[in-house]
Amino acid sequence: MRAVHRDQLVGTLLLVFGAVWTGVVYLTVSPGFGDGIGPRAFPLGLGVLLVFLSALLLVSGFRKTRAQAQEAPEEDAETDGFTEKGRAELRMVASVFAVIVAYGFLMEKIGFQIATVLIVAASMWLVLGIRKPTVIAAMAIGLAGGCWLVFGKILGAYLPPGTWLPNF
Amino acid sequence: MDLLYSALTVALAPDAILAVAIGTFVGLVFGSIPGLTFTVALALVLPVTFSLEATPAIGLLLGTYIGGMTGGSVSAILLGIPGTPSSAATVIDGYQLTKRGKASLALGTAVIVSTFGGLFSLVVMIVSVDFVAKMALHFGPVEIFALVLFGLSTICGLSEKSLVRGLIAGVIGLMLMTIGLDDIDGVQRLTFGTITLQQGVNLLVAMIALFAVPHVIQAFTEYYRNDTQTVNATDVSVELPSFRVLKDNFWLMVRSAFIGTGIGAIPGTGGPIAAFIAYAQAKRSAKDGERFGKGALAGVVAPETANNAVTGGAMIPLLSLGIPGDPATALVLSGLLIHGLVPGPMLFIQHPGEIYAIYISIIVAYICVLAIQLLGIRFFVQILRVPAHLLAVAIVVMCGFGAYAVRNSAFDVYTMAILGLLAYGLMRARIPLTPVILGLVLGPTLEREFRTALILSEGNFATFFSSVTAVVFYVLAIGVIALHFFGQSREARAARNKTKQQQQEKAV
Structure with a gap:
């Protein structure tokens, strides 16, 4: 598998995982009461962070693919x-x-x-x-x-x- | 004095010495075999400590850690393949010495200087750890949160080539630790109504899964594809370096030990960096620098002293602040926690006896390293010949036993299988596993202290900037991230310039 294909694949998988995680946390975990932040905040924030980082990986994967396609368009794109x-x-x-x-x-x-x-x-x-x-x-x-x-x-x-x- | 005497009694009891000796032996075996790092050994040994008293248990772990750090030099010198990443720098001159028929001298020198490096760093550790711990005694939730954040910033240093990938790994580690009952409110998080998930993902099970399972998959795949390498290790013995050789290299040993201890004390760095820096400074300061790379004994002395000196250095933030610097110390931290020894400033007040026992165990471990390597080097050469796939089968059994032993539950074995699969997937996606561990270890503390600080300040976020110590940790964290970011940018720019230059040369 070419590295850029891997970046896109991994980025997509993690993005989906992060989105599902965020959704499940939002729907199933109680937000808590009182001062400060409750039990939902950390897992929710981490899910959003993962979505953001996966998107960064995905974008960098697209950029690399485009750059490589310009340099070696005939390269075999077969995956592992x-x-x-x-x-x-x-x-x-x-x-x-x-x-x-x-x-x-x-x-x-x-x-x-x-x-x-x-x-x-x-x-x-x-x-x-x-x-x-x-x-x-x-x-x-x-x-x-x-x-x-x-x-x-x-x-x-x-x-x-x-x-x-x-x-x- | 009474404390020291009672610590000596506990640490020098037959069962404690035996535990350290077994640990050292296991560490040396795992460290000797390329690909089978001592981190795997630590993950497998950890469940065994459940049935032991605190001192022999910690002794077993420390022995494995120290033995593993030293064992890597065997295959580095004899085969030119580093047994552990920390011994990669030893290959450069160690293997050249073997080619020139001086393998025995290289091995003997490596053993002696490793012991020197380890004991030197122990002295530095004893002197400084108490001081750091005393400073940390007045830390409240805000300072601890800032400290843990600083610890997490070292993910940058553990991210290998991509900062985004390192951060993803760290976030995954943090996410895994939020599963189960919430520490403060007792709310169920992502348990899906099951009782077994209420206790969350066990740290130990996760560690076994992350380190041992991918190794098993790799070894099985290589065997299946017929990719296995045959090892042609010749019979060797250990030849101790002469007094003159040691005298000539004494200051190099001291300098390398300082480098190793200093780098080891910075979380997120570790043995490989220390060994390469020590090697580079040895080459720079040598009168005959051109001999380096062609079989210079100083090229073995510097990295081997430094990588073992890392062990004492890494114990400073571990014991005084509870911050592990690498996966190996994270596993030692888990062992300490299992036996009720919570690293941090209170450890020195609540368990001074155990602290002394740890120091003594480290000395015993180095004596064992010396004795086992000097007497049993032929055995380690034979170990190199055991096929990797058969060792992997044995590791499956160890993993199964280890995961089951955590809570006497098959559920943990299933969890290990799933996390092992995840770890292998991450590894293949070139996402480093070490930040996952850092997230797993530091995650619960980060969340607990953050929320406690907010509760105490009645939800006022300004509390996080109310302490000078906390601000210092934030600045340090930003500094670590900036250093890494600029380092990466510089590397990328250099790579781009090189490509441009090559393209221009082609065009000409």
């Missing part, structure tokens, strides 16, 4: 998202997000140790495409066991036992 590299990146972003969400869910339901074994194995097999069972097993069991020993036993931290599993 449609290239092979961009697709790989998007896939990894989605995968890491899914892995973390699944880890949180499983940790609570089936406990820290089993969830860790499953998540490590799934990350290596499904996300990274590693096909070496011994490496996967060593990593999964090693990490789960190591964390149990260091966090649970040595440091005495609470490791979720899992609400779906019976208490022994």
Whole structure:
């Protein structure tokens, strides 16, 4: 993606986010009572500030695009998202997000140790495409066991036992 | 004297020393590995401190911070890749020394001068921190608001190339911290009626998400694209510099330590700037300046002394005023808050014992850095060979545990996933993450003090200009912004002139 396209895209996204934030704050947060300013003022002001700064970014993006178009009109304007590299990146972003969400869910339901074994194995097999069972097993069991020993036993931290599993 | 004795008893207890040693080791490991900064290490170590007493907990964090700052030199010298941004200046001559077969001497010198820089800055810190804190003792809401505003103005220095992007990042950080129950009126803000959001976005969860999750995504993507670099680190040992070498470079070490401490004390600057300035002054003042860049030992001495001296300097505004200068000190600040130690002038009155324990922990951390680096340098060379994607898998587990441990709730893990996604998006949009952290850390104080000042003055905005101290902070904030703005304009003008010149040359 050319830098100027990114500026415009980022500026637009942030502008929309800032506008939605401002609207939601205005509609849902109480303005408060008494002297001074209430609980709504800060988030509202910040939303407006974000809209203003995003607009600045957007304008600078347009300026840069125009300048570049004059200098190199034939330049390829293809964006990262449609290239092979961009697709790989998007896939990894989605995968890491899914892995973390699944880890949180499983940790609570089936406990820290089993969830860790499953998540490590799934990350290596499904996300990274590693096909070496011994490496996967060593990593999964090693990490789960190591964390149990260091966090649970040595440091005495609470490791979720899992609400779906019976208490022994 | 009693205080010092009790602090020694606490800080030198086996569990406290072990915590500092573990922290130093973790910091050295993370600092050694390029791309895996000690800020990530601090974010991952922070949840572990929950189950510890205050002194070992702070010791663990300080050990990680100090170890990480020193560890960056290993890959900088051996591979020519800085392990941390602070060790970027060390690459210039450190890697040349490795090419000339003097890697062991470069590593040994880096360890010694790092320890010198760190301990030097500790002395300066002890002398000045109490003085600054005493000055800050009489601060009311107006002065604290002005001080926090000054702290936020350093976003300019952390904005990398674009001030607008830096400000956007700072505003996003401030916005995130307004979610949840309002501190003063108890009004729900953007909670959408859910109980879980009433506590707001947890600072710790946000920190893990901002620093660790983007790293995991990057490491996974690089592995998937086969972009990973193989590391060819040879077996090395540490060769201590001779007494003569140290004597020859003594004043350079002192000068660099002063530069590091001074720059570290200015919020928004940090290790990389200190290291490059120290390197530049070493080159300028050297009789054989032309040797710099070709493997001069002084080119390792100056940046390594300076970047470690930053640790003590950065602790001055952190402990005395509660202003973190960079992401690492922001994480240390979170650790202090978690354990009930609220930085600021009252800390020195309410917790003097803990303050002494912090000083002692820093000394212990540097002793650990020396011992671990001298004895275990071969191990760190091996660490460099561990594939980044496997380390990233381990980081996923650490992130999951860390976020869950905050409130024993899967909700925080989900929040981390969402914020991690946001952080990666911001990173790809070239919006710096450090100002987000500054906004997260300083946001609640900024709002609370602003509103408290207005309540006390019955809504009179003139109260913000009623104090000389506050006005001084506003002037300082404007000064920081103006300096940065003019610096950026000068750079842009220079770049434009260069382009014009090139175009003219082409035309000719």
